[in-house]
Amino acid sequence: MTATLDERATARLSVFQRLAGWAYRRRWLALALWVVALAGVTAGSQVLGDDYRNDFSLPGTESQRALDVLKRESPAQAGATVQIVMESDGGLAQEGTRARVERMLADVRGLPHVTGVAGPYVAVSPDGTVGYATVTLDGVAEQVPAPAVRDLISTAQAAEGDGLRIELSGDPVRNAEESEGGAAEGIGLLAALVILVLLFGSLLAASLPIVIAVFAVGTALGLTVLASHVATVADFTAPLMLLVGLGVGIDYALLVFSRYRSELVDGTPRDEAVTRALDTAGRTVFFAGCTVIVALLGLVLLGLGSLQGVAVAMALTVLMTMLAALTLLPALLALFGGRIERSVRRRAEKREARGRRPDGEGWRRLSNAVERWRWLAVVVPTVAMLALAAPAVNLQLGFADAGNDAPGSTSRQAYDLLADGFGPGYNGPLIVVVEGGDATAARAAQEALGDAKGVAAVVPQDGAGSGPTTLIVLPDSKPQDEATGDLVNRLRADVLPPVEAQTGATLLVGGSTAAVVDYSDAVASRLPLFVLVVVGLSMLLLLLVFRSVLVPIKAAVLNLLSVAAAMGVMTLVFQEGMFGVAPGPIEAYVPVMIFAIVFGLSMDYEVFLLARMHEEWMRRGDASAAVREGLATTGKVVTAAAAIMIVVFGAFLFSPERMLQQFGLGLAVAVLVDALVIRCLILPGVMHLLGRSAWWLPGWLGRRLPQVALEHG
Secondary structure, three states: OOOOHHHHHHHHOOHHHHHHHHHHHOHHHHHHHHHHHHHHHHHHHHHHOOOOOOOOOOOOOHHHHHHHHHHHHOHHHHOOEEEEEEEEOOOOOOHHHHHHHHHHHHHHHOOOOEEEEEOOOOOEOOOOOEEEEEEEEOOOOOOOOHHHHHHHHHHHHOOOEOOEEEEEEOHHHHHHHOOOOOHHHHHHHHHHHHHHHHHHOOHHHHHHHHHHHHHHHHHHHHHHHHHOOOOOOOOOHHHHHHHHHHHHHHHHHHHHHHHHHHHHHOOOOHHHHHHHHHHHHHHHHHHHHHHHHHHHHHHHHHOOOOHHHHHHHHHHHHHHHHHHHHHHHHHHHHHHHHHHHHHHHHHHHHHHHOOOOOOOHHHHHHHHHHHHOHHHHHHHHHHHHHHHHHHHHHOOEEOOOHHHOOOOOHHHHHHHHHHHHHOHHHHOOEEEEEEOOOOHHHHHHHHHHHHOOOEEEEEEEOOOOOOOEEEEEEEOOOOOOHHHHHHHHHHHHHHHHHHHHHHOOEEEEEOHHHHHHHHHHHHHHHHHHHHHHHHHHHHHHHHHHHOOOHHHHHHHHHHHHHHHHHHHHHHHHHHOOHHHOOOOOEEOOHHHHHHHHHHHHHHHHHHHHHHHHHHHHHHHOOHHHHHHHHHHHHHHHHHHHHHHHHHHHHHHHHOOOHHHHHHHHHHHHHHHHHHHHHHHHHHHHHHHHHHHHHHOOOHHHHHHOOOOOOOOO
8 A cells, every 4th residue: 555645754754853743742741741750759759768878898909808807807896986086275184074074975885876985085185185085886987877976976065164175076977067058059040040041031931941950850869769779879969960960951951942943933833843953953962962871871880889879870860851851842842832932033023123143143253263263273272271181180089088177067176186186197097907817916017017107106906805906007197198198008018018928917908098098099090991981982972973083083082171171170279279278189089970971061062063063064065164054053052051051060169068069160160161162162173174074984984884863864
């Protein structure tokens, strides 16, 4: 039977057109499905609650082996510890002060999750004014409930007064003191709405991308909360999902909506405008989203515990935003299309009546200027970007400790008291586990450690019963100092091996400070493979989409440039202490996650711009015109999209969490330089330099590659 004309037309429709047509026709069903999904996962997550837990264990590292030995042989020594630090100007040995301290410690011993209390009168500063007691808990810091730790803090500080000051430190205390934040997301959304209103001139039109982002991020968050009960998901996952989801979600919806608006201005009927927008911008969003997901899933290769859960959760967020842009947005355009169309046409008529230049004329002039000064447009910004990236050469990975906490927090106050009373190393002791050997092994290890350069003191701590002996090694440098990391490596490589050979014992250097060194080394050692896989897969995707050899290479180099610039700025601000920020290391997992996110987002802009350039190239075969029209048609929307991402990411600088501040600054700087420097100057300059060869593909390779087109022919 001969197919009808309508059937043949339908058969020629792309997947994106059919998806748009379904969502447009079944608008209420599409909206209902999203509402049910969001409401369902939100209700389920509120009923069950989250089970976030951090997992920074690294099987095979020496610090992890030391912890495993303690857990197996002496569980009482393996739990997290809290230091109760006391100061009395009149001296802690005064009779009244001593009695109050001992009563307080007796109360602490009776608290839930407390397995032991040691001190404080075996640990008093030389002048007798500062002392500390060590409280051992029944689990690692992430396992002890925050309310129980807050009870411990209030019980200890209840003894304050009459010249006695009490502060507490330790990872459980820092976790319990963490603020919930929340203002950053609101600031980012409000700023994004303002930019969208200025761009579209309509509150309704400006609200659609934000609605899309809220639905997508809300659904992804609910699913992640539910998944936390069956998989390891870090407690910092939710704010990172908000950070990425709001920026990406608003951007994807904005790009599709902008193409829809352009079709309306050209006189296309509403239903056809939706299908065309999805078949062009929607197709681009799909491939751009895939690059971000590939980059994020590359984090799984690092094998760093809960970071794998974070990577999957953020990839899920990007997937949901992509689906929302392709299904929920057409439904909303069907519902509100009439009002939006009237607003768009009124604005176009006013623009025409005022005799203003056509859209994109300024970008065409910029492209012409870049073409005329192509070498200058490439070389000067590249040199500036490399200068901005230069500080990243000295990037120091680690983790913020109590010395980076707010000055008024009890953890920071305790940190300062310990440093003043005993020395900086007391805030980051190393734990040497002596396993096996005879009774002389611990003494030999203690002597060797005491003579080692960089060690301030060695305090033996016998295990219970037949458990291993532990030696507390106090460095003479702060936990975050490079000298402390060097000490850990020196003890393992030079100081302890001769003792092991002499006594037959196994000596393991552990503790939280050593674990940070191991974690940072693991990230640094696995980073090259991670970068290679992410860059390689992204280049392969671009090769398939644009059928060009040079375009993927150029894209990878420029994206790496924006990542390097972001790392350089982060180093200056957070590591070197620029603008009054407390100096300290960059959180060990932040650079790899920023690389994944920034590389993916940079590929977004690359795909958005190159898709229009490729469209013009395929239609006209004029390389110069392709660059000019690509900038003219996407320059405004890409700049607006970048501005939205910058304000959403930059809003996280208001977060109380140092880690989120680092993420916010790194991502905001990367998008800023990517949009203003790379996409406006370097990219068009390189494309003009390459000319027709930018789209070159060897014939033999072209015959073997599958057809993956951004344009539906």
